[in-house]
Structure formats: structure tokens, C-alpha cells
Amino acid sequence: MSPSSLPRFPGVPDLLIERYLCGEVTPEEARSMEEAAHEMPLLAAHLEERRAAQSAFVRRRPFSVIQPRLHELEPAPIHPWARSFRWVQPVLALCALLALGLPLLRPAQDVEERIRVRGGLTTRLHVKRGDAVFEQAMDGTLRPGDRVRLEVEDPLGGALYVLAVDSQGQVTPLHGFPETGGALQLAPGRMLLPGSLELDTGSEREALVFVLTASTPEAPSPTAVRQWLEQAARAPRFPPALEPLPSLRHVVRELPREQP
Known part of the structure; x- marks a missing residue:
């Protein structure tokens, strides 16, 4: 990716x-x-x-x-x-x-075709495949060359971080970190994140981790957020099981590949 x-x-x-x-x-x-x-x-x-x-x-x-x-x-x-x-x-x-x-x-489980956690944090993946643009369903698969644009919605807002993690335990910051352009503040409502991600031809499994922290003294720093994910990524389970942190909410979205 x-x-x-x-x-x-x-x-x-x-x-x-x-x-x-x-x-x-x-x-x-x-x-x-x-x-x-x-x-x-x-x-x-x-x-x-x-x-x-x-x-x-x-x-x-x-x-x-x-x-x-x-x-x-x-x-x-x-x-x-x-x-x-x-x-x-x-x-x-x-x-x-x-x-x-x-x-x-x-009710069917796939009606909303989105991931929502307690607290209202919602994520959507908009996929561009050739000339077609569509929202990825919960059970949808991706192909090499697909371009994925990220959308986040929350009624409260806060500091937003987005990271990618693969089945080898490698963590890559995408948004909200000093090396990715600095802090990213999500106002109450929804935001389409700039740029897009292109799925490569690699064989490892990949997932996106969306992290939203409140504007409080207890909120973890960008370094703490990255270390929190890196520690969880060392375990053999994938996607990694993330322990809750104070003033932090998160969503994990795996990027399933279409099998040949």
C-alpha cells in the first residue's frame, strides 16, 4: 500500500x-x-x-x-x-x-456497510477502481491497484491519528504524526482525509487503525499512540488486539485482498 x-x-x-x-x-x-x-x-x-x-x-x-x-x-x-x-x-x-x-x-448485519464503535466514531473507505468509485462494504475485498480514500466521522471530534499495520508487525503512520505533516484535528462531524492509499501486490495482510483522542491532559501523545500499536502488533494475532487507553477511542479496519 x-x-x-x-x-x-x-x-x-x-x-x-x-x-x-x-x-x-x-x-x-x-x-x-x-x-x-x-x-x-x-x-x-x-x-x-x-x-x-x-x-x-x-x-x-x-x-x-x-x-x-x-x-x-x-x-x-x-x-x-x-x-x-x-x-x-x-x-x-x-x-x-x-x-x-x-x-x-x-436486521442484516451489513446494512450500514461501515464500522462504528461505542462513542460514535465511524470510518468509511471510498475505493476507486478504474473509473468506478464506491464505498467498501464490511465483507468487501480489494484488488492490487485499488486506491482507497479515508473518511472519518465523530460527533465529538478530537486529535486524529491513522496508522497502517501489516501481519509482519510493521507499523506505518499515515496521518496526525510529525513525520506525516503534523497534528490532525477532527472537528465534530465528518472529514475526508487528504490523499489516497494504493493497494500493492504484496501478500501480507494489512489493516488501518483509526485513533481519536480527547483534548485532555490524560490524552496520549503521538509517540505513545505509535508505541501502543507497535506493542500490540508483536503478538501473532492479526488484526492486533488493542488494549484501551484513557481518553482514546479506536477503530481497526482490515483491508482484505481478493483471492486469485
Whole structure:
């Protein structure tokens, strides 16, 4: 796994640009994007070009042409007694299934396709494979050459560290350490981390460890966080079993490879 220079605009992920143009960003992300566009003329020109394309599409495909067709498809009025009977039918069918003891209401474990731990810390892996971009499912596998972008969400925030660890016990800092560009502060909400990781052709197992520490005197230092993971990585178990530390929450995400 190696860092990649996938983003066309340094420090501004492509996914953030798409969400910004669709109006699906938080006020903080919108302000960050506008500041970046002010500092990078190429980014500002790119945004203007995309907005112009959106406006041209709206002029060619006005909603007023489609709206009458939608009205034609509206269902005819239903008598009150018929509406009540239709409502009763699925209720009676559901009662029958419950009486038979069928396990139809058990929620699937993979619905969210993300990893969440107590306290609200959530991680997402956005995978770029060729021209396709998708979020990795909990049981999904990766291929050599896949580029992975990391997203973290937490309602409280704090100092964020991201490290990679392999089955040989090697630990590599990725974000939040002096050698990776300095401290990384996660505000309450979500953040797409800059850059991406490219999966290589190695045979060893790999995992990402996301660590979030509170802004308190008891919070461990970057050195303590790295030593904490290195100590756990010496054990034969993989992914490593991490002991809890004061004022620290963590998530471990293994990067399973697709078997040939």
C-alpha cells in the first residue's frame, strides 16, 4: 500500500468537489471549499465550468416538460373503505408470519456497510477502481491497484491519528504524526482525509487503525499512540488486539485482498 497523488487539486478531494457541487456539504466544508477556490485559480475555474454545465443541462431538460407527464401517472382516487381494506391486508399477512415464527424481521448485519464503535466514531473507505468509485462494504475485498480514500466521522471530534499495520508487525503512520505533516484535528462531524492509499501486490495482510483522542491532559501523545500499536502488533494475532487507553477511542479496519 503506497500513497498516491490521485486528487487533481492538492488538499481538495475529488469526492468533496462532487458533494459541494451537489449541495451535500456542511457549512464548514463549503467554507473550506470556497477558501481553497480563492487560493487556487485552477480549482475556481473548474467549479465555474461544472456549474455552467449544470445550468446548460437544466435549460435543455426543463422540469416543466416532465411535470405534466408525472400528473398523468398519478393514481385515481381511492374510496375510504377500499383504502382501509388494503391497509388491513398486509397487517394480517404480517401477523400470520409472526405466528409461524419466521425470522423475517431480523436486521442484516451489513446494512450500514461501515464500522462504528461505542462513542460514535465511524470510518468509511471510498475505493476507486478504474473509473468506478464506491464505498467498501464490511465483507468487501480489494484488488492490487485499488486506491482507497479515508473518511472519518465523530460527533465529538478530537486529535486524529491513522496508522497502517501489516501481519509482519510493521507499523506505518499515515496521518496526525510529525513525520506525516503534523497534528490532525477532527472537528465534530465528518472529514475526508487528504490523499489516497494504493493497494500493492504484496501478500501480507494489512489493516488501518483509526485513533481519536480527547483534548485532555490524560490524552496520549503521538509517540505513545505509535508505541501502543507497535506493542500490540508483536503478538501473532492479526488484526492486533488493542488494549484501551484513557481518553482514546479506536477503530481497526482490515483491508482484505481478493483471492486469485
